Amino acid sequence: MSRILLTRRIPSSVFSQLESQHTVDLNDRDSLPREELKRRVADKDALICVLTDKIDAEVMASGPALKVIATIAVGYDNIDVAAARERGIIVTNTPDVLTQAVAEFTWALILGIARRVGEGDRLIRAGAWKRWGLDFMLGTELHGKQLGIIGAGRIGRAVAAKAPAFGMKAVFARRSPDVKDPAYISLDQLLISSDVVSIHTPQTPQTYHLIDKKALARMKRSALLVNTARGPIVDEEALAWALDERLIAGAALDVYEKEPEVHPDLLRRENVLLAPHLGSATRETRTAMAELAVRNVLAVLAGDEPLAPVT
Numbered sequence: 001m002s003r004i005l006l007t008r009r010i011p012s013s014v015f016s017q018l019e020s021q022h023t024v025d026l027n028d029r030d031s032l033p034r035e036e037l038k039r040r041v042a043d044k045d046a047l048i049c050v051l052t053d054k055i056d057a058e059v060m061a062s063g064p065a066l067k068v069i070a071t072i073a074v075g076y077d078n079i080d081v082a083a084a085r086e087r088g089i090i091v092t093n094t095p096d097v098l099t100q101a102v103a104e105f106t107w108a109l110i111l112g113i114a115r116r117v118g119e120g121d122r123l124i125r126a127g128a129w130k131r132w133g134l135d136f137m138l139g140t141e142l143h144g145k146q147l148g149i150i151g152a153g154r155i156g157r158a159v160a161a162k163a164p165a166f167g168m169k170a171v172f173a174r175r176s177p178d179v180k181d182p183a184y185i186s187l188d189q190l191l192i193s194s195d196v197v198s199i200h201t202p203q204t205p206q207t208y209h210l211i212d213k214k215a216l217a218r219m220k221r222s223a224l225l226v227n228t229a230r231g232p233i234v235d236e237e238a239l240a241w242a243l244d245e246r247l248i249a250g251a252a253l254d255v256y257e258k259e260p261e262v263h264p265d266l267l268r269r270e271n272v273l274l275a276p277h278l279g280s281a282t283r284e285t286r287t288a289m290a291e292l293a294v295r296n297v298l299a300v301l302a303g304d305e306p307l308a309p310v311t
Contacts, residue, residue, distance in 0.1 A: 002045040002301045003065075007032045007053050008072070010290040017294050022046075022301065038062035046297045051075060052259070057083035068300040070293040074098055074155075075230060076310050077203040084311055091310040092296035094289040096154060101285035103158035105278060106228050107166075109252035110147075110196055113224050113273040115139040122270075140195075140222065140249070143167035148194025150187065150210070151201030151229065159198055168196075191218040196226060203230035211235060216242035223248050228279045231256040240265035243272065254279050 002022045006015075009028055018024050025040055032040075032053065041047055041063035049055055051073040057080050060066060068090045069079060076093050084091045112118055116139045123129050123137075147163050149156045152172040160170035171194065174184035191197065197219060201207050211225065211234045219225070225248060227234050236257050242248050243265075250271035256262050259277065266272045280286060296306040 002067075003043055004046040004048065004297060005037075005041050005044045005063075007037070007047070007049045010048075010072070010294070011287045014287065014290045014294050017291075017298070021298065034059075041066070046070070046301060048072065048293050048297060049078075051078050053078060055079045060084060060087055060089060068092065068297055068306070070296045070306075072289050072293045075202055077230065079310075081311055089311075090300050090306055092293070092300075092306045092308050093310050094292040095308055097288040097292055098280040098285045099154045099158050101282045102155050102228055102279040103162060105254065105275075105281075106155075106159045106198055106200075106226060107162055109226050109228065109254065109273060109275065110142070110198065110224070113226070113250050113252040113271075114142055114196075118273045119270045140224075142196070145169075145195035146171060146193055148173070148190040148197045150190070150197065150199045152184070153200060153202075155228075156198075156200035159200065187215075188218060191215055192220070194223060195220065196224045198226040199229045199233055201229055201233065203232055207233050209233070209235040209238075211239070213238040213241060216247055219248050221247060221249065225251040226253075227251075228254045231259060236263040236266060239263075240269075243269055 004018060004022050004024050006024055006026045025044065037053065038059055041059060043065065044063050045065050045067050047063065047066060047069045049069065049071050051071065055069055055078060060083055066089050069084060070092045071079060072094055074093055074095045076091060079091055081091055116137050120137060143166065145168050147168045147170045149160055149170060150173045156172065163170040171190060172184045173187040173190045209232065216238055239251060240263055243251065252273040254275045254277055262274060280289065292308060296308055299306050
């Protein structure tokens, strides 16, 4: 039997698949401090982690027997993939299974910020709503507007597929100028022309602060920014500045630069809708993500190919 470190609780039905075949060291708390992670991984053959666990070369060196690192996420920016490759450690993720959940939640954020749902909820709870008014809390309609998507992967395309239901036209930021499809336009043109800009690109060195002061200044003053990808893609300081200068109309965020911290200027603004990283947070999807991570590990430990390899 192999030894596996599991850094977070997972559904019991999935956990039993691991426990029935291998010895599992389960961290049943909300987080695993770095030094404890290094200590507990020392004798492990496999590591199942989440996006908040930083798995770098130092952690890998602490687990010389590691054969596989499986993250319960589609993004794997928390793992030093190059270091894993050097050590011959297989890295896996959980693509596909969370696509529809994140796409649905993206639309929840788009609708919520466009129609001021969060703001209205707070108003009622504070006892500040006194009467209906013809010009009270006017939002913006989506019908006839353009949705600009940065990141044409599985999730970005799933978000775009739902746009016609709201009467919106979806366009994508193209990676190469050689792409001739009219649905793919330059990032600059997307920023200039879109009414809603939704981010679905992976976090890489190239996408760090992709949405900065310059990018925000190119957007329409009536535009809305939505981010369900990774926090550092948006420069939060620049976003607060753009909102203060009324360069864009609002933002809806599910991810943040320094999670769980949020820029204080964003917290005070009514035209910012904030969610605590809930994109994939459905019972069905989180169970499917955990199951895929477990299946990846079981496959590698059995000498087979993983279902969703990153390396």
